[in-house]
Amino acid sequence: MASSGFQADVKALQKHLAARHLIYQHQHNKQMSCPAMAQLLSNTLYYKRFFPYYSFNVLGGLDNEGKGCVFTYDAVGSYEKVGYSSQGSGSTLIMPFLDNQLKSPSPLLLPAQDAVTPLAEAEAIDLVKTVFASASERDIYTGDKLEIVVINADGIRREYMDLRKD
């Protein structure tokens, strides 16, 4: 779960979900799938519809079949399964570039086409580094350091990259 916005709300929200995930594991003897967590996050956000968590989230993970999924949210819980997304202060800079590079199929097509990104892992990571380096140039709030979390069948891995410190 990646969150942008008011840090105290972000921390509180992530702590809440971590606690709920632990309870789930106690009750179901398994990890929550990404779609399950996606619904939980939406419900948690909407619960505070009239005093929101000032938190803009992107949820990424694996579904029950082991396929990758990405969910994008607003502050009050509207969510959608997508092939890629960005949120936060740099999103206006990043999103158009992602649209250009990843050429998502039209949402109007029938039958609905799954927006699976046709990139290899190395290409995807490179793209992420590129967008953040670009966003750092023009967004005053983006910069210092980037953390990339890679989730696949082998597990979870983290990579770090320095960004402009100005």
Added chain:
Amino acid sequence: MNFMASKQPENSLLSPESDSQRTLYPYVTGTSVVALKYKDGILMAADMGGSYGSTLRYKSVERMKPIGKHSLLGASGEISDFQEILRYLDELILYDNMWDDGNSLGPKEVHNYLTRVMYNRRNKFNPLWNSLVLGGVKNGQKYLGTVSMIGVNFEDNHVATGFGNHLARPILRQEWHENLSFEDGVRLLEKCMRVLLYRDRSAVNKLQIAKITEEGVTISQPYSLKTYWEFSAFENPAQGAIGSW
């Protein structure tokens, strides 16, 4: 058209009448606290000023206090709210001691408690108007964290509140390193406090430096920093052009 007109319940803190029951602005305030991790534990510094707006009202305010066996709390902002927090922590430590089970709250736990208190008060629109620095050592593990009045919290190798964030942190980012000796740590803190003394109008030249290690807490006697005002730019400042700074 007002779709979401907020209906105030009777016990709301947001009606005009209840402004007398929540904090709107601070009155007596303390300025920056600066702290860093060093070889044996944490070093923390704060001056002893209690300002009443632009008046320097109180000059012997202790803004750093030990908490339990393993922690040290420094506060900036409203002094009365700091005293309230000390009462909360007093009760917390008391109940912890009354278990009499050999376990005691470490700095991480105290920091977490403070975070929850500050965040929950912010959510009720009645904040404790403080920025807190919580440092300590337990079982050889050093910990240094900070919480603000709106609940923003994190831990780091060096932290500061208020003006300290703008004037002291950049110095610390350049000059802090792992395993600073006590003397080097004090020197570094004094460098930060001196800059704050020159540039923060609420700073006073009477400070304490506190040390916390596995052995315990020591808070120094109050002392003053040497300042230097003989820079040539300050002599006849109007000569060059518009000023010395």
